[in-house]
Amino acid sequence: MSATGGSGIGSVLSLYRQVLRIHRDKLPGGVMRQLGNDFAKSEFGSHLKSPKTTKEQWTSFFQQWDNYLGLLKGNAPEVEAERMSKEMDSMALSEDQLKRMEELKRETMDHNSHSSEQPKKN
Helix, strand or coil, X not given: CCCCCCCCHHHHHHHHHHHHHHHHXXXXXXXXXXXXXXXXXXXHHHHHHCCCCCHHHHHHHHHHHHHHHHHHHCCHHHHHHHHHHHHXXXXXXXXXHHHHHHHHHHHHHHHHHHHCCCCCCC
């Protein structure tokens, strides 16, 4: 198994390129973009160079950077809803609590989809 937990160096480089592209497209030029790029370079480099990075650490690394990409792409509500859903699965909630959580999740998603709609320009 490779250092990337079976994901392969190609997957790591692909993710890194996605991060740099989203920085180019979404972060203001200058200091913010440079700070983001420098941080990504440091994180990816340290994980690739470390022989002690475990499969679990790679999985978490990929998940966190995917979440970050979702945040910058504007998909944060979906990412957060998925995370909350996974956490709910591990909680011992009553049937009523589960129904209420699902209702709140739907309402939040509906609200977010309506608020992200851009008004038409004349």
